[in-house]
Amino acid sequence: MRIYLDNCCFNRPFDDQTQLKISLETQAKIQIQKEIKQGKHELIWSSMLDYENRVNPFDVRKNSIAPWRNIASRVIMIKEAPSIITNAEEFVKQGLHRKDALHCACAQYAECDCLLTVDNRFLKVKVDNMKVMSPIEFINMEADSIEEG
Numbered sequence: 001m002r003i004y005l006d007n008c009c010f011n012r013p014f015d016d017q018t019q020l021k022i023s024l025e026t027q028a029k030i031q032i033q034k035e036i037k038q039g040k041h042e043l044i045w046s047s048m049l050d051y052e053n054r055v056n057p058f059d060v061r062k063n064s065i066a067p068w069r070n071i072a073s074r075v076i077m078i079k080e081a082p083s084i085i086t087n088a089e090e091f092v093k094q095g096l097h098r099k100d101a102l103h104c105a106c107a108q109y110a111e112c113d114c115l116l117t118v119d120n121r122f123l124k125v126k127v128d129n130m131k132v133m134s135p136i137e138f139i140n141m142e143a144d145s146i147e148e149g
Helices: 007-014 020-037 047-054 059-065 082-093 098-109 135-148
Strands: 002-005 042-046 074-076 114-116 131-133
Touching: 002 020, 002 098, 007 020, 007 047, 007 059, 020 135, 042 047, 042 098, 047 059, 047 074, 047 098, 074 098, 082 098, 098 114, 114 135, 131 135
Parallel strands: 002 042, 002 114, 042 074, 114 131
Antiparallel strands: none
């Protein structure tokens, strides 16, 4: 499965783990990353992730996230196709912030199956041919497909 994790998702382990929802999302995200390393999923990266990680003021976070670029099977550059900007503008009209809209447009351009986020506003967006979901929803979807198969 081809997946894209937005910056909020990558940063989730650094949030307040005393909150149950955050802790569960962190555990799910870590499991997904293990599966990526095992080759079960294909990670897509983007120049938007490069930018957001570069401006992250916390070196520990920045240094933890940066190596995932090298694990990704593909890096989408926003300038790669005019459709990325056009689609991002449409996502802004749906209520996404510009950065999130660019993440979404890059994932869509890369033909990702899923975009993973922990941003509640982002989780409400509808994208043709791609699911936007939390890491917990993704793990549940995987479990459901195993039970069905």
